[in-house]
Amino acid sequence: MAVKTVPLKVDMRGGTHIENVTKQVQDALAGTRAAAGIVTVFVKHTTASIMIIEDEPGIRADTKTFWDRMVPADPSWQHNQKNPGEDNGHSHLRGQLQGPSITIPFANGTLLLGTWQQIVLVDFDTRARTRDLIIQILGE
Numbered sequence: 610m611a612v613k614t615v616p617l618k619v620d621m622r623g624g625t626h627i628e629n630v631t632k633q634v635q636d637a638l639a640g641t642r643a644a645a646g647i648v649t650v651f652v653k654h655t656t657a658s659i660m661i662i663e664d665e666p667g668i669r670a671d672t673k674t675f676w677d678r679m680v681p682a683d684p685s686w687q688h689n690q691k692n693p694g695e696d697n698g699h700s701h702l703r704g705q706l707q708g709p710s711i712t713i714p715f716a717n718g719t720l721l722l723g724t725w726q727q728i729v730l731v732d733f734d735t736r737a738r739t740r741d742l743i744i745q746i747l748g749e
Contacts, residue, residue, distance in 0.1 A: 610749050613641045617742040621657070621732035625673040625703075629664050630742065631728045634713075635720055637744040644718055646748020651710040653741040656700035656734040658707035664727035676703050676733065700733040707731065715748065 615637040619628055634650055650659045662668055684690075686698025711728065714721045722728075730740060 610646065610747055611641070611643065613637075613643075613746045615640070615744040615746070617744055619730055619740045619742060621730065621734075621738060621740050623732050623734040623736045623738065625676055626732045627662075627664075627669050627672060628730045628732075629727050630659075630730050631664075631720070631722070634728055634744055638715060638720065638746055639718060641746050641748065642718070643715075643746060643748030645714075645716045646746065647712050647714050648720065649710055649712045649743075649745045649747075650728060651743045651745070652730060653743065654704070654709075654734075656697055656704050657730060657732045657740050658704050658709060659711050659728065659730055659742070660707055661711060661713075661722070661726045662729055663725040664729060672731070679703075680706070682735075697733075697735045700735060703733040 617633055638648055652659050680699045680702045682699045688698035688701060689695050
């Protein structure tokens with residue numbers, strides 16, 4: 610089996626910004642000519658996550674509301690108190706809960722996503738930044 614690693618940079622706004630990266634992942638897969646295997650998408654940051662959602666405006670809004678309710682921004686988080694100028698303790702906690710990666714099977718050179726499934730990057734941080742992703746393809 611061959612392994613191909615493809616880096617991807619995505620400009621994000623923070624504040625639970627969601628960016629659909631499905632096309633970039635499928636394009637990386639197409640560049641390998643692999644027929645079947647798995648693709649892992651990994652974000653190299655502790656305040657962002659990769660997930661699969663039905664990418665429509667209502668779910669985007671609900672996702673932000675969910676995270677705001679589950680792990681609210683709070684100046685009393687120890688990360689904020691022990692690191693002067695930091696206000697993103699909640700961002701780290703959200704990233705820990707959601708996780709930095711997903712794995713998707715593929716066949717016939719196509720991601721085996723369900724009809725409504727889309728791969729998204731979610732940026733939980735409190736400021737804009739460029740996020741580094743790794744797309745790793747294992748296939749034959």
